Amino acid sequence: MVTFDQALDKAIDAILHCYPDIQWSDIRLVRDMQGKLFVVLPDELVEDRSEMERLNEVLTGALQHYAGSASPAACLSDTLSGAELLKEPAIVYYRGDHAVHVIERRAMGENWxxxxxxxxxxxxxxxxxxxxxxxxxxxxxxxxxxxxxxxxxxxxxxxxxxxxxxxxxxxxxxxxxxxxxxxxxxxxxxxxxxxxxxxxxxxxxxxxxxxxxxxxxxxxxxxxxxxxxxxxxxxxxxxxxxxxxxxxxxxxxxxxxxxxxxxxxxxxxxxxxxxxxxxxxxxxxxxxxxxxxxxxxxxxxxxxxxxxxxxxxxxxxxxxxxxxxxxxxxxxxxxxxxxxxxxxxxxxxxxxxxxxxxxxxxxxxxxxxxxxxxxxxxxxxxxxxxxxxxxxxxxxxxxxxxxxxxxxxxxxxxxxxxxxxxxxxxxxxxx
Incomplete structure (x- = not known):
């Protein structure tokens, strides 16, 4: 069973497995009000849609119930916010040398x-x-x-x-x-x-x-x-x-x-x-x-x-x-x-x-x-x-x-x- 405390690390591992040389500055992980995770990638990174399908498969297996949907990864242009998503408040989670930006969707607002x-x-x-x-x-x-x-x-x-x-x-x-x-x-x-x-x-x-x-x-x-x-x-x-x-x-x-x-x-x-x-x-x-x-x-x-x-x-x-x-x-x-x-x-x-x-x-x-x-x-x-x-x-x-x-x-x-x-x-x- 994947728990809340493990999910974020497992999502990062899944991304690195599919994109080992990824630059994290334009990547966003979105955690919804239940704690489920979505990964949003820049369009230019996804040259081949089969790579995205592979990432979705790895994420779904790694995150189990913490996968945001059957397809937890998407391109920036596929989201409702588009490029505006990059401007939303995000916490910075450090995993070794990787600075991962996490957008929290919370029931009580964004004051924290x-x-x-x-x-x-x-x-x-x-x-x-x-x-x-x-x-x-x-x-x-x-x-x-x-x-x-x-x-x-x-x-x-x-x-x-x-x-x-x-x-x-x-x-x-x-x-x-x-x-x-x-x-x-x-x-x-x-x-x-x-x-x-x-x-x-x-x-x-x-x-x-x-x-x-x-x-x-x-x-x-x-x-x-x-x-x-x-x-x-x-x-x-x-x-x-x-x-x-x-x-x-x-x-x-x-x-x-x-x-x-x-x-x-x-x-x-x-x-x-x-x-x-x-x-x-x-x-x-x-x-x-x-x-x-x-x-x-x-x-x-x-x-x-x-x-x-x-x-x-x-x-x-x-x-x-x-x-x-x-x-x-x-x-x-x-x-x-x-x-x-x-x-x-x-x-x-x-x-x-x-x-x-x-x-x-x-x-x-x-x-x-x-x-x-x-x-x-x-x-x-x-x-x-x-x-x-x-x-x-x-x-x-x-x-x-x-x-x-x-x-x-x-x-x-x-x-x-x-x-x-x-x-x-x-x-x-x-x-």
């Missing part, structure tokens, strides 16, 4: 397949707080850094993108102080073609945890609280692509438009985004397509490292073409959450091993290469640290800050804030 674009200097600095699982203190760290920035005189916009487990709205706003609308409300209205930007003035409210400057956009606004039976129905539609006359607009593109509208209206100095946890399709947007610094929260557990290895191994397929300005991989930063001092060296070693095996290049001396020493504190793998302290377990700022001393916050989060300040200054220098 799009490489981040060039840096955009027109918006304020953005920071995304991400974790594979909840309960690591990600939202608490975001809320307290937002408060710290406001105390320094900055205006901060906080956006709760964790639509399935919303928390920041409840943490930073009183229940009676929520705005009318939230992220999900904007997304569902935009989907049907309503002027969603008209909601923006009613999407954020000032948090009471500081005198001024902290604007909070919840996942769902008070209109959803008044009709809670609609929440799951909204959620099911919020993530969808938006059809239009030019095809469709991906979730990443929709979220970018929403964030730009919020920034234009509220004019923040810094934007903090609380990402959904896990590896859902929508997480690709917050990690890759918001032009943001990404903080990857991790606890030193095998399940955490395994999850990040799944994520980074996929992202490796997007890191083949280096950007002209900077490198999106260098905007990721590990965070050792709920950390124990005696475990730091183990965390550092495991983080360095993860990055070395996946997103780092073999040498920084190659063109556009990304590589660091294990002890380089500026490197993505070198973690910012938040020690574990019981007083911050189940912490709710609106309820608990009034009994908290500033010295307690500084002792736990001071080093973390300092590290983020360096990232913020670097982002400002770039802008």
């Amino acid at each position: 397949l799009l490489e981040p674009g060039q840096p955009d200097l027109s918006h304020p600095p953005r920071f995304v707080f991400f974790s594979l699982k909840g309960g690591v203190g990600r939202s608490t760290a975001l809320a307290l850094w937002a408060r710290q920035l406001c105390q320094e005189g900055k205006s901060v916009l906080v956006v709760d993108m964790d639509l399935e487990a919303p928390g920041l709205g409840a943490q930073l706003l009183e229940q009676s102080g929520k705005p009318l609308y939230g992220v999900a409300d904007w997304l569902v209205e935009d989907l049907v073609g309503n002027p969603a930007d008209s909601l923006v003035p009613d999407m954020a409210q000032q948090s009471p945890v500081v005198p001024a400057g902290l604007w909070v956009v919840p996942a769902f606004g008070s209109t959803t609280d008044q009709a809670p039976q609609n929440m799951l129905a909204k959620l099911a539609r919020a993530y969808l692509e938006k059809p239009n006359s030019e095809g469709s607009q991906l979730f990443a593109q929709r979220l970018q438009r929403m964030l730009q509208a919020l920034e234009y209206h509220y004019q923040p100095d810094v934007v903090l985004v609380d990402s959904r946890a896990g590896l859902h399709e929508t997480v690709a947007t917050t990690l890759l397509h918001l032009d943001a610094e990404v903080l990857c929260f991790a606890v030193d557990l095998e399940v955490t490292w395994q999850g990040y290895r799944y994520l980074f191994s996929h992202l490796t397929q997007l890191a083949q073409q280096k950007l002209q300005q900077g490198d999106w991989r260098d905007r990721f930063k590990m965070v050792s959450a709920r950390a124990m001092p005696e475990n730091f060296e183990r965390f550092l070693d495991r983080s360095y091993g993860l990055w070395t095996d996946t997103l780092y290049d073999e040498s920084s001396e190659e063109v556009g290469g990304l590589s660091f020493d294990v002890r380089d504190e500026a490197a993505p793998h070198y973690p910012l640290i938040i020690p574990r302290v019981d007083v911050f377990e189940a912490f709710e700022p609106c309820r608990d800050l009034r009994r908290m001393h500033e010295a307690q916050i500084a002792a736990v989060f001071g080093a973390f804030f300092s590290g983020l300040q360096s990232c913020l200054e670097a982002s400002r220098d770039q802008n």
Whole structure:
């Protein structure tokens, strides 16, 4: 039996068997929503149709149920897309020296397949707080850094993108102080073609945890609280692509438009985004397509490292073409959450091993290469640290800050804030 993990290699072997000197740059392997494979060859390669028949025979035998059809190979001109197929987003799968372009047909869109674009200097600095699982203190760290920035005189916009487990709205706003609308409300209205930007003035409210400057956009606004039976129905539609006359607009593109509208209206100095946890399709947007610094929260557990290895191994397929300005991989930063001092060296070693095996290049001396020493504190793998302290377990700022001393916050989060300040200054220098 041929399995999913074997099918792509078997397809490549079949192609090499029939065309041993093939050039891979104009070859496309298309994997459909079930995982079945089709091979598309340039017309000039197929001078003899009997060669194509031979390839179809070999592919069908090699792939078994993963053959896209009885004839899984075709010429480019035989496809509905024609030459446009070569322009579609594709991951790059390396098989030895062969760089194979694979087009993924997916039920949930292409957000994980799009490489981040060039840096955009027109918006304020953005920071995304991400974790594979909840309960690591990600939202608490975001809320307290937002408060710290406001105390320094900055205006901060906080956006709760964790639509399935919303928390920041409840943490930073009183229940009676929520705005009318939230992220999900904007997304569902935009989907049907309503002027969603008209909601923006009613999407954020000032948090009471500081005198001024902290604007909070919840996942769902008070209109959803008044009709809670609609929440799951909204959620099911919020993530969808938006059809239009030019095809469709991906979730990443929709979220970018929403964030730009919020920034234009509220004019923040810094934007903090609380990402959904896990590896859902929508997480690709917050990690890759918001032009943001990404903080990857991790606890030193095998399940955490395994999850990040799944994520980074996929992202490796997007890191083949280096950007002209900077490198999106260098905007990721590990965070050792709920950390124990005696475990730091183990965390550092495991983080360095993860990055070395996946997103780092073999040498920084190659063109556009990304590589660091294990002890380089500026490197993505070198973690910012938040020690574990019981007083911050189940912490709710609106309820608990009034009994908290500033010295307690500084002792736990001071080093973390300092590290983020360096990232913020670097982002400002770039802008």
